[in-house]
Amino acid sequence: MGDLEAWMTEEYLHGLFAPYGSLNAKIIKDKITGAAQGYGFVEFPAHEYAKRALETLNGQAIPGGMGRNFRLNWGGSSGGVRSMTPEYSLFAGDLSPDVTDQMLLSVFTARYASAKSAKVVTDPYTGSFRGYGFVRFTDEGERNRALLEMQGGMCGTRAMKLNVAQEKKGGMGGGGGMGMGMSAP
Secondary structure (H helix, E strand, O other), X not given: OEOOOOOOOHHHHHHHHHHXXXXXXXXXXXXXXXXXXXEEEEEOOOHHHHHHHHHHHOOOEOOOOOOOEOOOOOOOOOOEOOOOOOOEEEEEEOOOOOOOHHHXXXXXXXXXXXXXXXXXEEOOOOXXXXXXXXXXXXXXXXXXXXXXXXXXXXXXXEEOEEEEOOOOOOOOOOOOOOOOEEEOO
16 A cells, blocks of 8 residues: 555554454565555455455545545555556656546556556655656557657646656566455465
């Protein structure tokens, strides 16, 4: 789960997912300072439990989350469920502050069936909007077509500036999770 606020504890996170069968929750912290990094992982007893939580809660308001919505996706822990389908990312810049993950995704799913997820980036400490996001596709050709066809297209109140997203060096690669790790043994 991404965009966690500093006050959110592992117990709180576990409680949010308990109705879906969560076993435990882990908030990732800086190894030196011990400060929360703004995201965490939830473990479930089986894939079906995690899938139901993801499909039901993703994009919904977090109880007590001060207007924040759940930002969930499959994580990449060693015991986790990972997609083996390659994914191709598109960077979307110059987004207006009202743009949400769902809004960004819907702009692309209207024209490209392989657009599977979107994430609008916020500061993990302050929650401040950063003005850009990423859209993931399962088809490289569609991602490339979207880059050409949607360049300057509207999302919210601004025209998007698009580019092929570069994977972080040492990153998780094509199938990595964004936001929430949901693992099932």
